[in-house]
Structures are given as structure tokens and as C-alpha cells.
Amino acid sequence: MKQKPYLSLEDVKRIAAAAEAEALAHQWAVTIAIVDDGGHLLWLQRLDGAPAVSAQIAPAKAHTAALGRRESKVYEDIINQGRVSFLSAPGLSGLLEGGVPVLVDGHCIGAVGVSGVKSSEDAQIARAGIAALV
Template identity: 65%
Template structure:
């Protein structure tokens, strides 16, 4: 039998706080979603000024990173590299900004961010994850 860590509300709160701080420091209006390893929502925060669709996209980025066990940037690179058929893949968004949370080599969740440029979304997500140490 395998065992692995899971995200508690304490860790989720730390991720949100650090991601929010990174976004606010840069004056970026974003939505931040945190999901578990199955892509199920644990938390969502839409900062002032972020378009409502940002909440949906952030959640889909986080879900895709969790169930795909990789950053969504890889999917975006695949599509940009000419593999357009991947756009029809079910349940996966091919937009950068979804980053898995990895503990002891296991994906335990993911963070998705939407609202600014793709690399800035990823920067905010990674800042949130970095708060876990």
C-alpha cells in the first residue's frame, strides 16, 4: 500500500497567502485556485479587478496540472509546437499557469492562476507553492 501527503487547509491557506502577496506586489489582478491531487477544488480566490472568467480558467489550469501530473506549460508548448490535435484532448487546458504541488515525489495537488500573461500566472502559482518550503 502507498502512502502520501495531502494538502490540509493550513497548507492551502499558506499557498493562497503567498500567491496573493506575489500578485499584489506586482499589481496583478488574478484568480488563484488550489486543488487536490484529483483536481477537486480546495480553495479559490479572485482578486479585485480580475475578470470573472479568470476564476474558471484558474480552476481548469489547476485541475489540468493535478490530473496531468505536470505544469500546463508543457501542454501549451505542445500546441504551440504544432500538435494542434491536442486542443481536443478532454479535461485538459493547454494554457500556462497550472503548476503541480509535489511532495516527496508525489503530486498532492496543484495551483492554477489566471488573469495576466501566461508566464506571470505561472510565477504567481510557483510563489504560492514555494511557501510550503
């Protein structure tokens, strides 16, 4: 039987703390969501001042990155390049930059989604969180 790594609660807390530190270092009010490999929510943290809608968008970005096993920006780019029919992809709603998969030994074990500032800054925060696992 094959085995694969998974996100432990300790891992999730480490990712969340590093992502929060990155956001606070830049005074960015965001929501941070962490999901498992099936896109199921493990962590949701809305920093003071983060827009209410970010609590819906961040988990959607994370879900999309986990299921697709790639950054959610890939889907945003596909749509922006004219393939708008991709908007009808079943089960995917976070088709904006800011969702980043957590990849370990070739396995996608989850994802981090961030929302509240520019999409590139959201992704920067997510990547900073994931970097804490290394």
C-alpha cells in the same frame, strides 16, 4: 499499504496567502485556484479587478496541472508546436501556462492555477504560492 502526503486546509491557506502576496506586490489582479491531486477545487480567490473569465480559467489550469502532474505550459507548448489534436484530450481544458503542480516527495498532491495577467506571470504567482510550503 503505501501512504502519500496530501494538502491540508492549513497548507492551502499558506499557498493562497503567498500567491496573493506575490500578486499584490506586482499589482496584478488575478484569480488563484488550488486543487487536490484529483483536480478537485479546494480554494478559489478572485482578487479585486480580476477579469470574470479568470475565475473559470484558473481552476482549469490547476486541474490540468494536477491530473497531468506537470505544468500546464507543457500542453500549451505541445499545441503551439503543431500537435493541435491534443486539444481534444478528454477532461483537460486549461491548456495554458499558469498551472503548476504541487510535488512533495515525488507525489503530486495538487496544483495551483492562476489567471488574469501574462501567462508567465500567472505561473510566477503559482510558484510563489507553492514555495510557501517548503
